Amino acid sequence: MARKRRKKIGEILVSQQVVTKDQFREALKAAEVTAKRVGEVLIEQGACDEQAVIKALAEQFGMDYIPLDGSEDSPAPDMDLIPKDVIKKHAILPLSKEGGKLKLIIHDPLNLELLDLLRFRLNCEIEPALSTKSAIQAFISGGSSDSESMFTDTSLVTDSVDVTVDRSVDTSVDTSIDVDSDQAPIVKLVTRMITEAVRNNTSDIHIEPMEDRVVLRYRIDGVCHVRDNLPKRMQSAILARLKLMAGVNIAEKRIPQDGRIKMGVDGDQIDFRVSACPAYHGESIVLRILRPDSVRIGLKNLGFEQANLDRFNKLIRRPNGILLVTGPTGSGKTTTLYSALDVLNTPERKIITAEDPVEYSFAGINQCQIRDSIGLTFTAILRAMLRQAPNIILVGEIRDREVADIAIQAALTGHLVFSTLHTNDAPSAITRLIDMGVKPYLVASSIQAIMAQRLTRMLCSKCKKPDKSPDKKFLKLLDITQEEAANANICKPVGCSVCNNRGYKGRKAIFEMMVMNNETRELAFNRAPLGQLRAAAIRSGMNTLVEDGKIKVLRGDTTPEEIAKFAQAETLLDGNVDI
Numbered sequence: 001m002a003r004k005r006r007k008k009i010g011e012i013l014v015s016q017q018v019v020t021k022d023q024f025r026e027a028l029k030a031a032e033v034t035a036k037r038v039g040e041v042l043i044e045q046g047a048c049d050e051q052a053v054i055k056a057l058a059e060q061f062g063m064d065y066i067p068l069d070g071s072e073d074s075p076a077p078d079m080d081l082i083p084k085d086v087i088k089k090h091a092i093l094p095l096s097k098e099g100g101k102l103k104l105i106i107h108d109p110l111n112l113e114l115l116d117l118l119r120f121r122l123n124c125e126i127e128p129a130l131s132t133k134s135a136i137q138a139f140i141s142g143g144s145s146d147s148e149s150m151f152t153d154t155s156l157v158t159d160s161v162d163v164t165v166d167r168s169v170d171t172s173v174d175t176s177i178d179v180d181s182d183q184a185p186i187v188k189l190v191t192r193m194i195t196e197a198v199r200n201n202t203s204d205i206h207i208e209p210m211e212d213r214v215v216l217r218y219r220i221d222g223v224c225h226v227r228d229n230l231p232k233r234m235q236s237a238i239l240a241r242l243k244l245m246a247g248v249n250i251a252e253k254r255i256p257q258d259g260r261i262k263m264g265v266d267g268d269q270i271d272f273r274v275s276a277c278p279a280y281h282g283e284s285i286v287l288r289i290l291r292p293d294s295v296r297i298g299l300k301n302l303g304f305e306q307a308n309l310d311r312f313n314k315l316i317r318r319p320n321g322i323l324l325v326t327g328p329t330g331s332g333k334t335t336t337l338y339s340a341l342d343v344l345n346t347p348e349r350k351i352i353t354a355e356d357p358v359e360y361s362f363a364g365i366n367q368c369q370i371r372d373s374i375g376l377t378f379t380a381i382l383r384a385m386l387r388q389a390p391n392i393i394l395v396g397e398i399r400d401r402e403v404a405d406i407a408i409q410a411a412l413t414g415h416l417v418f419s420t421l422h423t424n425d426a427p428s429a430i431t432r433l434i435d436m437g438v439k440p441y442l443v444a445s446s447i448q449a450i451m452a453q454r455l456t457r458m459l460c461s462k463c464k465k466p467d468k469s470p471d472k473k474f475l476k477l478l479d480i481t482q483e484e485a486a487n488a489n490i491c492k493p494v495g496c497s498v499c500n501n502r503g504y505k506g507r508k509a510i511f512e513m514m515v516m517n518n519e520t521r522e523l524a525f526n527r528a529p530l531g532q533l534r535a536a537a538i539r540s541g542m543n544t545l546v547e548d549g550k551i552k553v554l555r556g557d558t559t560p561e562e563i564a565k566f567a568q569a570e571t572l573l574d575g576n577v578d579i
Helices: 009-015 021-034 038-044 050-061 084-090 112-122 133-140 185-199 232-246 306-315 333-344 378-386 401-412 428-436 440-446 472-477 482-487 518-525 530-539 545-554 560-566
Strands: 093-098 101-106 125-130 202-209 213-220 223-231 257-265 268-277 284-290 321-326 351-355 366-369 392-395 416-421 447-459 504-515
Touching (some): 009 038, 050 125, 093 133, 185 202, 185 284, 213 232, 306 447, 306 504, 333 351, 333 447, 351 378, 392 401, 401 416, 401 440, 428 518, 428 530, 440 447, 504 545, 504 560, 545 560
Parallel strands (some): 321 416, 392 416
Antiparallel strands (some): 202 213
16 A cells, blocks of 8 residues: 655645745745755744644644643643653653653654654653644743743743842852852853843843843844843852853953853754953943854845845855955844855865854854964964965955955955955945055955945734835935835834734845946045945945835835834935934
8 A cells, every 4th residue: 555645844834825835935945055944944034933834744744733822722731740851951841641652742843863862761652742842942931832022021030049149249259159050040040041032032142230230131133122130239140150151261350351152052052252341330241142043044035135136146256356245233244244155165165264253163164263362363364364275265354454455465366355344335445445545446456346234123924014104204214205105015013922022023134235347446546535436336236225225115024214223315314304
């Protein structure tokens, strides 16, 4: 008898009309590039939610789906059936045990290794059922899978830190810190704080001492949210624990320090870049969360419009020259360059990078860490690089004339050079390099293109609604006419459980790509003012940040308010427009 063919998840989702065939095909292509599962890509792209994917997986593998929403159809897990540490470590929930067979709620039916491990550890047969990972984690932590708030209402301190923590601690390390014990109160607090931040897709954790408290804030999609106000008496203990994890001197409080933390969260190894900076009320510590998958999302998912994507793909395949990416800190420059390197990282190309610091590790790329303390500067590494016969060079940042000169010499001697620069827009990069002291003819001849970018929040695809009366002042700032607004699909944020009631989910970039041509090269050579450079770039087909943002607003991807935060049409600004 022929074995019945198992349906693919795409077939199931399309047949259930959860996603369209086009959405599935697009996700399939992205999955091939990013090495992610199709379900994960569909969720990231907003085509469907986690619950829909899990229901489809349950149908695909013939498993029960358990919603964990407290309804009559959702049986309550029995937490006493297996050890608590197993439940937390593997994010599983025991349902029942009959005749030596244990029914377990899991979130990944393809993790056969985990099922084998659990059979061995628990010494019984396993009958798996499925639920979403977020619902399982929420149940374990005592929260609700469909909570409308971003975080649980309880303070992190309530059940993480013992009330016996020494109230007199203010200048010494709290005695509750025990590096060898995961049960120490401060250790539990810091671990829970970091784990919660990672699960909420936080990019940075800010621990900021104030006069009477320690403020804990998470930066999510570029916006800071206050998570908790921790007692002042715990300040020294919390800071010491974080510095200890980061491998920096816990006794040094007078100078800035940088370190790194590597920690497992929900089975994934996450890197954290730690910065400690002395402030008036004590050291302020920021943890930048570095997720390896965040720089492997593929060029198409960065936010490029098709014309810019085609242009960028051609630029990164040129044999030589400099490609600059500009923008302020946190605008996604590193992600863009790494995404380009990921495309170009093939065995026949030698790629070397000079970074400060190396944030993401890439197989097949030679990455060099800057260490000024021992003389390993950008300049020293760049000179050494040129003797390594590379095809492609990435310079983390052009900071001074010396680095700029070497990068330009590399470009003129047959290398393709990627780098970043801090300027407000693309044409400003030319005047910035000339102001550094780089000769204008070298700038004109070596630079192939300059791309400015900003990250803007995208509307949640599940709850956004058409905006029938968008604010006219923001429309004016983006040069959107009333006719364009009436014929477009301008939307506004609402808020739901998928986006944690924020109305926005995820970020994408808006771009301004200036490709050098004869006119712009001549203007650069003659030290032309910024206005002339910008006008020439626009004549040659450059879409400004405003124009790129305008396309996304009219399509309903984001709001005029979001674009206006980062990009404004200077010619439209007047004294009556106030944002």
